[in-house]
Amino acid sequence: MADDGINEDGARVTIRTVAADAGVSVAAVSKVLRNAYGVSEALRTKVETSIERLGYRPSVAARGMRGQTFTLGVMLVGIDNPFLPSVYRGIESVTEKAGYKIMVGLGAARKETEVRLIEQMIDNRMDGIIIVATQLGGEVLESYAQKIPTVVIGHHEATAQQFDTINSDDVTGAELAVEALIKRGHKDIAMVALGLRRKNMADVSPQRERGYQRAMQRAGLAEYARIIQFPTADLPRGEAINALLTSPQRPSALFCWSDLDAIPILNAAVEAGLSVPDDLAIVGYDNSPVAALPLISLASIDQDGERMGRVGAEALFSRMAGRKVPEHILIRPTLIPRRSLYRPTV
Amino acid sequence: MADDGINEDGARVTIRTVAADAGVSVAAVSKVLRNAYGVSEALRTKVETSIERLGYRPSVAARGMRGQTFTLGVMLVGIDNPFLPSVYRGIESVTEKAGYKIMVGLGAARKETEVRLIEQMIDNRMDGIIIVATQLGGEVLESYAQKIPTVVIGHHEATAQQFDTINSDDVTGAELAVEALIKRGHKDIAMVALGLRRKNMADVSPQRERGYQRAMQRAGLAEYARIIQFPTADLPRGEAINALLTSPQRPSALFCWSDLDAIPILNAAVEAGLSVPDDLAIVGYDNSPVAALPLISLASIDQDGERMGRVGAEALFSRMAGRKVPEHILIRPTLIPRRSLYRPTV
DNA sequence: TGATTTACGTAGAACGGTGCACAAACGGCG
DNA sequence: CGCCGTTTGTGCACCGTTCTACGTAAATCA
Structure with a gap:
């Protein structure tokens, strides 16, 4: 049984091979393949048997020239x-x-x-x-x-x-995070956002910034609100993290636009001798698998x-x-x- | 400038469009495209200009029918x-x-x-x-x-x-891991391997098992050697990890076929109150980014x-x-x- | 100068499918 | 029995490339 699409002569099995084998026209085989209108049950089984026997596989490339590629x-x-x-x-x-x-x-x-x-x-x-x-x-x-x-x-x-x-709903997600922090008694809540060359409201980070701002305002904490723009993921963020953690205005809680940033920050904080969440509470975004590890245990927004x-x-x-x-x-x-x-x- | 592959009539720009525009044959355009033998500099620039102007992009599907798809x-x-x-x-x-x-x-x-x-x-x-x-x-x-x-x-x-x-070289990788543990004074070194339905030496885990066995033997520690087969990654490994950590024969060190298992084990060990590496030293495999996090800090074999x-x-x-x-x-x-x-x- | 090679360009048959227009076969009905 | 509408199946043009075979003009050689 040649199920490799090559028959015993080494020639490729095409729609024509199948048609010949089944004793029908090429068009008929094509119809069966696309289960198009106008094929009798008898024809269909005949063709399908041949396809099976020859191990025929339609060429996506050829298909793509006229019809769908699926x-x-x-x-x-x-x-x-x-x-x-x-x-x-x-x-x-x-x-x-x-x-x-x-x-x-x-x-x-x-x-x-x-x-x-x-x-x-x-x-x-x-x-x-x-x-x-x-x-x-x-x-x-x-x-x-x-x-x-x-x-x-x-x-x-x-x-x-x-x-x-x-x-x-990134706005709501950010609000959820900030509200949870407020409920734990935090006031001085900062946000870490993705520092883009050109800010574009289509990106997720600015949407989350908006949610952060809203939630802070609604809770009457607008005076505490501040957004720290972090360099993009591939750049070294070590310095930015250091600056954040050693600053005299270090916030008591942090909402982070992504676990991608939250996890390194959490690590650095613990390394620096801070207690999480007592000295610094952190909520991330994405609920990545790493966040769930017991040693990390990072609260996060899950996007489903x-x-x-x-x-x-x-x-x-x-x-x-x-x-x-x-x-x-x-x-x-x-x-x-x-x-x-x-x-x-x- | 129509750089979307559709000309002003809404018709698709094909190799024929380009040929007509450049005033040459279809074959000539094809030759330029594949930079095949036998094209003068004049022809090439003429064709390339037309391609540029029309925003032509060759169809991979059509290409695939005869030549390469690149x-x-x-x-x-x-x-x-x-x-x-x-x-x-x-x-x-x-x-x-x-x-x-x-x-x-x-x-x-x-x-x-x-x-x-x-x-x-x-x-x-x-x-x-x-x-x-x-x-x-x-x-x-x-x-x-x-x-x-x-x-x-x-x-x-x-x-x-x-x-x-x-x-x-998975055998050598395993040997490196085990030798490093031996050098730190460990004797009772166990290995966690991937428990496959059907063992196949082609897979990486059995290769690492072989390296583990060799290194243990060479150090005269064959009596300590034991391999614990873990269920595959998608199944819940919690039980297996528990059994390993609470066993009275808990080893003093562990070589793990992959960080995928090593990281949860390390987490569970610390959660259970064990000190890593004092109570249990661990070396993983793959040097995944998570292993490098300070809170995890898992030694690992890097495959480059x-x-x-x-x-x-x-x-x-x-x-x-x-x-x-x-x-x-x-x-x-x-x-x-x-x-x-x-x-x-x- | 005529013969041969080399360089450049072209025509047209593939490649393996799709899908339209149409023919053949079939059954129902007055 | 002839007419007509409906299935079912076929012939063939087409999709956008590549590539072989070949024609032609210029360059090289004897």
Whole structure:
């Protein structure tokens, strides 16, 4: 049984081979493959038997030239971001059921690379793309979205027309964090945000800054509110952390835009002899697996990435099916309390 | 300037559009694209100008039907394994220079999924594939490798004929870990290994077990040697960890096949009131970023994943260029000492 | 100068599918 | 029995490239 797509002559098994074997036309085989209209049960079984026997596999490349490829492109910022695996799992769970394949592009958070990947996916004739946590601007996204059904996850563009967006409600998430700290008696609560070259409200960090500001204001703590812009993740943050911890105005509590920053800060604080949460309480964002480790035990906001992935994939399918009006979905995050927020009552 | 591959009529810009615009034949444009032999400087600039002006982008799908796609497939076990990002970076650094694109498949460590992904890559007419840390058997790999140039990273198949392998020298890595523990005065050193349904020497864990055994024997500690098989990563390991830590035969030191297990064990040990490294010294494997956190400070064996990726990509290119004889490369790992191995002399 | 080589460019058949337009077969009905 | 509408299956143009085979003009050689 040649299930490697190559028959005994070493020639590739194509749709024509199958047609000849089944004694039908090429068009008939194609119809069966796409389960198109107008195939009798008899024909279908005949063709499927031949396909099975010959181990035929349709060429995606050839398909892509006219019809669908049944493949979706998923662009992720990078492989090491703790929030992505769950989003990916969510997407996968939906696409698998629908019989679609996924092709992943890893973006490394560089605009140039991201553009290249999107174009690559278009060139490869993906049926649709999901873009997760991109740095790209709304105009660029709109222009790509005209050419290929697009869903964007983790990037706030609530007015986008050509594509859908799925986001955690980052404002609410930040409010949850700050309110929890206030409830523990904190007043002097600072925030660590992502210091971007060019501030863009579409990114998650500014959204969380807004939530922070709101919650502080509502609690009458506006005078304490201050946002510390941290250098981007790949730069050395050691100095910034040091400055923060040794400052005479060191806050009593910290809300951190991401676990990516919260975890190193928490580590540095303990190393410096501070007690967490007594000297410094910390709440992060993303609920990454590391935060859950007992030695870290970092309270964090959970985005339910899996659900975001699922919802995103579903939106993409409905868009591929012809929906034109954009959907902009917010998903409510939850607070995961841990030791960095309060000392458990033993 | 229409740089979106669609001209003002809304029609797709194809090689024919470019040919017409430049006033040359389709074949000529194709030659320029592939920088094939027999193009004058004049022709080349003429064509390149048109390409630029029209914003033409060749269709990978159409290309795949006859020629190369200039795209490589990279199959990764999963997105959350700490060792993969560095391997990926290594691969990327080489392919980028060569002007090749990468398409990633995420395998989730399920054989069925992995097979599907490899076939998908063949269907998509990748020019070659790199498979990282697969569960698949040697025969399966050989059969795929006949159809597409293949390099396997992190899977020991030293006798494979059809594909190349790049591996960390896992035996030596384990020896390094055990010798370091012996040097710190430990005798009762146990090992935690990955408990596979079907033991396969191609996997990394058994290789490390062999290195452990050797080092123990060479030091005359064979009587102490014992290997504890842990359930695979996705199952709850809490019980296994508990049993290990509360056993009356608790060893004084532990060599762990992966940080994936070492980190939870270290956490549990400290939670249980043990002192690391005094009551229990631990050395892990992979040197994952979490191991480096001060609060964790887990000694670990570093595989230099980036180098493995680079070497793997280079091997793939040379194989695509026609090399037939297989290469099986071992890369020497190094020990990264941290607090879980020895208390620093202050 | 004629013969041969070299360089450049072109025509047109692949490649492996899709999908439209149409033919054939079938059954129901007046 | 002839007419008509509905299935079911087929022929063929097409998708956007590559690549072989070949034509032509210029350059080199004897």
